[in-house]
Amino acid sequence: MNEINTLKAEISAFADARNWQQFHTPKNLSMAVAGEAGELVSEFQWLTADGSRRSALSAEKLSAIELEIADVAIYLIRLADVLEVDIASVVRKKLAINDSRF
Ligand SMILES: [Mg+2]
Known part of the structure; x- marks a missing residue:
């Protein structure tokens, strides 16, 4: 089993254990992705471009960013x-589309 599939199973088990499957509709999950992406963006709000680079971030800030990346x-x-979407497959499909466009 590849790493993404392992994570899928772990996340599904986490939701099962809390009876959260009922809330995990595509609509709700897509909105959750957007919400967490907003939290990720907020970690960079007001930083300069150079200030957003890893070398400029405090350990605390980097940790907060890591956790938001994880949430997304x-x-x-x-x-x-x-x-039932295979992430690796669709990423490769989209990269091929992008490769022909750019
Ligand atoms: Mg978050």
């Missing part, structure tokens, strides 16, 4: 799971 990933992986 968790909901995105969960959304893909619920919709």
Whole structure:
């Protein structure tokens, strides 16, 4: 099992244990992705471009950013799971489309 599928299973088990499957509709999960993306963006709000680079971030700030990246990933992986979308496959498909466009 690849890493993404392992994470899918772990996230699904986490939701099962809390009886959260009922809330994990594609609509709700897509909104959760957007909400967490907003939280990620807020960590960079008011930083300069150079101030947003890893070398300029405090350990505390970097940790907060890491946790928001995780939140986005968790909901995105969960959304893909619920919709039975193979993330690796669609990423490669989109990269091929982008490759022909740019
Ligand atoms: Mg968050």
